[in-house]
Amino acid sequence: MSSATLYSVSYFLVNYVLTHIGSVLPAPLNAWITNGDLVTGLAVLVFGAILLGASMINTIVLIWWERKLLGRFMDRRGAMHVGYAGLLQNFADGFKLFRKNTFRPREADWLGFFSGPTAYLVTSFVIFGILPISSGWNSGVLPLSLLLALAIFSFAPLFIFVSAWSSNNKYSLMGGMRSAAQMIAYEVPLLLAVVAVVIVSGSFDLTTIVYEQQNYWFWGPLFLALVVFVAGMLAEMERIPFDLPEAEAELVEGWNTEYGGMLFAFFMLADYLRALVGSILVVLLFLGGWTMPTWVPSAATSFPLAGIFWFMVKTYLVFGLFVWIRASLPRVRTDQLLRVGWNRMIPLSLCAVFLAAALVLAKCVWPFGCLPSMGV
Amino acid sequence: MQSEDLAKALAPVLGDRILGVEPFAKTAGRLRFRADAALDVFRAVKEDLGFHHLSMVGGIDWVSHREVFYVAWSDRLGQYLLLSTDLPADAPHIESATPVWPSANWHERETWELVDITFDHHPDLRHLLLPDGYVFHPLLRSFKLHEPEELEVKKRSV
Amino acid sequence: MWINMGPQHPMTHGLWNLRVKIDGEVILDCDPEMGYLHRGIEKISEDRHYNEVVTLMDRTCYVAGFAWEHLYILASEDALHIVPPERAEYIRVMCEEFQRIGSHLMWYAAFVQDLGLMTPFLYGMRDRDIVLDLFQSYSGARMTYEYMRVGGVRNDMPPGFSAHARRALDWLSDRFVEYDRLCLGSEIFRKRCDGLGVLKASDCVATGVTGPMLRSAGMRRDVRRDRPYSVYPQLDFEVAVADGADVTGRYLVRMEEMRQSIRIIRQILDWLDHHPGPVLADRLPRWLGAPYAPVGKEDYVLKRNYPKGVGLSSIEEPHGEAQAYVVNEGSEHPYRVKFRSPVFANISAARHYLIGYRVADIPPIMGSVDVCVGEVDR
Numbered sequence: 032m033s034s035a036t037l038y039s040v041s042y043f044l045v046n047y048v049l050t051h052i053g054s055v056l057p058a059p060l061n062a063w064i065t066n067g068d069l070v071t072g073l074a075v076l077v078f079g080a081i082l083l084g085a086s087m088i089n090t091i092v093l094i095w096w097e098r099k100l101l102g103r104f105m106d107r108r109g110a111m112h113v114g115y116a117g118l119l120q121n122f123a124d125g126f127k128l129f130r131k132n133t134f135r136p137r138e139a140d141w142l143g144f145f146s147g148p149t150a151y152l153v154t155s156f157v158i159f160g161i162l163p164i165s166s167g168w169n170s171g172v173l174p175l176s177l178l179l180a181l182a183i184f185s186f187a188p189l190f191i192f193v194s195a196w197s198s199n200n201k202y203s204l205m206g207g208m209r210s211a212a213q214m215i216a217y218e219v220p221l222l223l224a225v226v227a228v229v230i231v232s233g234s235f236d237l238t239t240i241v242y243e244q245q246n247y248w249f250w251g252p253l254f255l256a257l258v259v260f261v262a263g264m265l266a267e268m269e270r271i272p273f274d275l276p277e278a279e280a281e282l283v284e285g286w287n288t289e290y291g292g293m294l295f296a297f298f299m300l301a302d303y304l305r306a307l308v309g310s311i312l313v314v315l316l317f318l319g320g321w322t323m324p325t326w327v328p329s330a331a332t333s334f335p336l337a338g339i340f341w342f343m344v345k346t347y348l349v350f351g352l353f354v355w356i357r358a359s360l361p362r363v364r365t366d367q368l369l370r371v372g373w374n375r376m377i378p379l380s381l382c383a384v385f386l387a388a389a390l391v392l393a394k395c396v397w398p399f400g401c402l403p404s405m406g407v
Numbered sequence: 408m409q410s411e412d413l414a415k416a417l418a419p420v421l422g423d424r425i426l427g428v429e430p431f432a433k434t435a436g437r438l439r440f441r442a443d444a445a446l447d448v449f450r451a452v453k454e455d456l457g458f459h460h461l462s463m464v465g466g467i468d469w470v471s472h473r474e475v476f477y478v479a480w481s482d483r484l485g486q487y488l489l490l491s492t493d494l495p496a497d498a499p500h501i502e503s504a505t506p507v508w509p510s511a512n513w514h515e516r517e518t519w520e521l522v523d524i525t526f527d528h529h530p531d532l533r534h535l536l537l538p539d540g541y542v543f544h545p546l547l548r549s550f551k552l553h554e555p556e557e558l559e560v561k562k563r564s565v
Numbered sequence: 566m567w568i569n570m571g572p573q574h575p576m577t578h579g580l581w582n583l584r585v586k587i588d589g590e591v592i593l594d595c596d597p598e599m600g601y602l603h604r605g606i607e608k609i610s611e612d613r614h615y616n617e618v619v620t621l622m623d624r625t626c627y628v629a630g631f632a633w634e635h636l637y638i639l640a641s642e643d644a645l646h647i648v649p650p651e652r653a654e655y656i657r658v659m660c661e662e663f664q665r666i667g668s669h670l671m672w673y674a675a676f677v678q679d680l681g682l683m684t685p686f687l688y689g690m691r692d693r694d695i696v697l698d699l700f701q702s703y704s705g706a707r708m709t710y711e712y713m714r715v716g717g718v719r720n721d722m723p724p725g726f727s728a729h730a731r732r733a734l735d736w737l738s739d740r741f742v743e744y745d746r747l748c749l750g751s752e753i754f755r756k757r758c759d760g761l762g763v764l765k766a767s768d769c770v771a772t773g774v775t776g777p778m779l780r781s782a783g784m785r786r787d788v789r790r791d792r793p794y795s796v797y798p799q800l801d802f803e804v805a806v807a808d809g810a811d812v813t814g815r816y817l818v819r820m821e822e823m824r825q826s827i828r829i830i831r832q833i834l835d836w837l838d839h840h841p842g843p844v845l846a847d848r849l850p851r852w853l854g855a856p857y858a859p860v861g862k863e864d865y866v867l868k869r870n871y872p873k874g875v876g877l878s879s880i881e882e883p884h885g886e887a888q889a890y891v892v893n894e895g896s897e898h899p900y901r902v903k904f905r906s907p908v909f910a911n912i913s914a915a916r917h918y919l920i921g922y923r924v925a926d927i928p929p930i931m932g933s934v935d936v937c938v939g940e941v942d943r
Contacts, residue, residue, distance in 0.1 A: 101683070104684055105683065105684050105687040105688070106687060106688065106691060107687060201566065201568050202568070205590075205924070271681050271683075272681065272753055274681065275925065278681065278925065279575050280575055280576055280678070280679040280680070280681065280928035281570075281575075281576055281924055281925055281927055281928050282924075283574060283575060357683075358683065358684045359684060359747075359751075360681075360682070360751065360753055361677070361680035361681045361682045361751060361753050361754050361757060362680055362681030362753075362757075362925075363753055363756070363757070364756075364757060364923060364925045364926070365590060365923070365925055366590075366923070367756060367757075431875070431877070432643055432876070432877075433643070433792070433794075433877065433878075434877060459770050459771075460770050460773065460775075461773055462773070462879070462886065462888055462905050463888055463890075463903070463905035465890060465903035467892065467900075467901045467903075468901075476890070478877065478888060478890070478905070480886075482786065482791075485791055485792065486792070487792065487877070487879065489877065508771075508773075509771050509772055509773075510771065510772050510773025510774075510910055510913070510914075512913060513909060513910070513913035514905075514909075514910075521607070534600070535599055535600060536599060536600035536603040536942055536943075537600060537603065538600070545605055545608050546607060546608055546901075550608070552608065552609065552611075552612050
């Protein structure tokens with residue numbers, strides 16, 4: 032496949048349209064409209080619009096997927112009434128939130144109160160500009176894309192804390208504190224688990240990491256790292272059993288207690304965007320991204336957009352695992368969570384790093400096979 | 408244990424501080440005591456007869472006087488015991504049972520605000536069910552739910 | 566820092582306010598504030614006929630209506646010197662035991678949800694619906710039954726009830742295994758609940774705590790066994806106890822109580838199948854069935870020459886030991902009705918089992934108390 036990126040596609044589109052418009056215009060206008068800066072600027076906008084649309088639709092379908100799956104786990108049906116099998120229910124919910132009045136408590140700090148959720152949503156969304164979706168549909172080629180994605184991903188505690196603090200509510204504040212403590216505690220094992228993958232694949236580039244998994248997916252030999260990564264991701268995404276920052280039983284709704292209407296929708300969207308990013312990262316790092324094992328019949332992997340198809344299937348299955356965990360586990364307590372984070376997860380992730388190093392030294396491990404060239 | 412046995416068991420300890428023990432269906436009896444000796448009676452009943460569990464405290468407004476009653480349970484006897492005493496209708500007060508039975512705390516708060524019986528030396532005599540600053544005592548007979556005649560008058564004036 | 570948990574808070578399961586003083590996440594002090602649901606049921610009862618008070622009893626504790634109806638009826642029958650037929654007593658006890666299952670299932674649903682478990686919440690509500698369906702089949706209502714009468718019950722079981730009830734019991738006893746697997750089988754659940762909200766038996770007695778909280782401390786006190794009322798002496802059952810005095814212990818006690826309730830109901834159904842008969846005493850005073858009419862100031866003057874009496878009843882309500890004290894002064898209204906609510910006493914001891922734990926422990930601890938605000942405030 033050609034190495035077309037999402038940006039190059041949008042550049043091509045904008046260029047194509049502008050050239051055709053320009054060809055019917057008189058000379059000075061033509062020169063102005065086909066100016067390289069304008070094309071680049073518009074291409075970035077189109078790129079962003081496509082990314083926004085795709086990620087928003089995916090997020091909303093993800094919420095639907097969670098509701099249906101959760102419903103089945105709970106012996107009920109989930110959303111049923113709006114659209115086929117409730118597919119449009121979340122659009123309706125979003126529309127309802129959109130129509131609601133956005134208000135802020137009188138004593139709340141308006142700058143933090145409004146900028147917190149916005150920044151939270153934007154930073155969660157920006158990560159999609161980095162993640163490759165398939166061999167032909169990555170949004171750009173970045174040699175350190177994994178590092179950048181995780182760096183942006185870890186902005187979240189700051190914005191959560193800002194919005195919690197500025198809400199001027201004791202529950203929000205406690206939720207924000209918990210959130211910050213939890214995310215920082217689980218950032219370390221999460222990154223160490225990523226280090227294991229980086230050691231084996233020899234690259235911070237997500238596309239390279241996926242290609243390094245051509246012989247075997249990393250989840251087998253790096254199972255320990257996968258476990259640590261999934262647990263860390265659950266904590267970062269604040270999902271049950273690690274949803275203490277918004278533990279509705281004691282903290283009402285945690286750091287977003289005071290939010291309503293569209294600002295609340297921002298938080299919801301950002302949460303699920305982060306869940307989507309988490310699932311995508313699991314797929315990219317451990318489940319071979321858009322590639323499929325060689326024993327899969329070629330008819331199933333060679334149709335148009337097969338890469339994206341398999342990528343989405345894997346992503347949704349990984350998210351299904353998160354939903355399954357949510358349906359069956361109770362919430363842990365803050366001190367237990369932090370103790371597990373610092374005392375158990377970090378040693379475990381260090382073990383995973385050593386295992387990865389051993390794997391690189393051994394080069395070939397039965398029954399998985401050999402590492403491809405180290406990519407250096 | 409029947410009410411006569413109860414009277415016999417308590418007579419040497421309490422003497423004339425008990426006014427009598429009447430039979431009461433499905434309990435050990437109803438012990439009537441002098442209000443000014445309340446704590447002695449509670450202590451004797453709890454320590455000597457094993458009535459460690461105080462179930463409830465309540466008050467009745469008999470218009471001419473008020474009655475306070477206590478229901479206690481003894482694991483040793485496997486029986487309930489009713490204790491009751493009469494208080495004057497104006498400014499009724501009795502010693503709080505909380506030193507003997509800590510569980511009397513909330514029951515006495517409730518009785519105080521609903522039946523207007525003051526419990527002396529209660530650790531925390533605040534409103535419990537009614538809002539702070541509420542001046543009425545709803546379970547008094549003088550607190551009427553219906554005033555049909557007044558209602559009719561109002562209706563006519565409208 | 567004092568925080569108000571309530572009156573609108575997901576932890577409260579009702580309308581009350583738990584004021585908590587915290588340092589970081591640790592609880593230093595607490596002060597429950599009740600009264601948001603005070604409807605003056607004891608006062609209204611002074612103005613109602615004996616049978617009309619039953620309506621209020623359903624609303625006293627809205628998840629255990631039958632237990633409160635039974636409590637009030639037992640006391641007022643003593644006060645009025647009326648003896649119900651034996652079949653009515655069996656039906657009442659069956660109602661009470663079914664209500665215990667229903668109430669405990671409601672507790673289970675609310676309690677696990679406090680821990681963040683949504684799945685068992687829906688399982689608990691689903692299975693409680695089966696119990697409510699049975700209630701509906703003979704009383705016509707799912708929550709406010711108005712079914713018991715002074716001197717008996719309103720009507721007999723519909724035909725085929727026994728088979729339906731047995732099927733429901735079979736289904737329920739299978740589900741309890743599933744519940745245990747979902748909760749006790751979960752490492753996180755045990756970590757959250759073991760050694761939490763400890764209240765030793767001696768403290769329970771001192772503070773008046775009864776019911777599953779007391780039995781979880783290893784004390785085998787159950788009004789149904791210690792001071793048997795109604796037809797409990799004829800029934801064979803065990804008193805459920807546990808020895809943790811903690812949240813897990815209360816969970817175990819309630820689960821075992823539901824199993825024992827099923828055992829009791831099976832015996833009652835067997836008895837009911839073989840002993841047809843009237844369910845309402847004949848020769849009841851005619852004014853018992855009189856309709857409600859607002860009364861004036863002369864209300865408190867004795868209008869009837871009915872023999873006076875006082876009744877004290879005590880039952881093992883799903884939440885603990887409940888008592889009713891009914892004074893009959895010969896009129897068609899009770900002169901004074903006084904209730905003891907078990908949750909009232911259990912909440913009053915909140916300081917003893919909350920201080921020293923963490924904010925995140927408040928929902929499971931208060932959940933294990935099984936707060937029903939309706940009966941606390943009355």
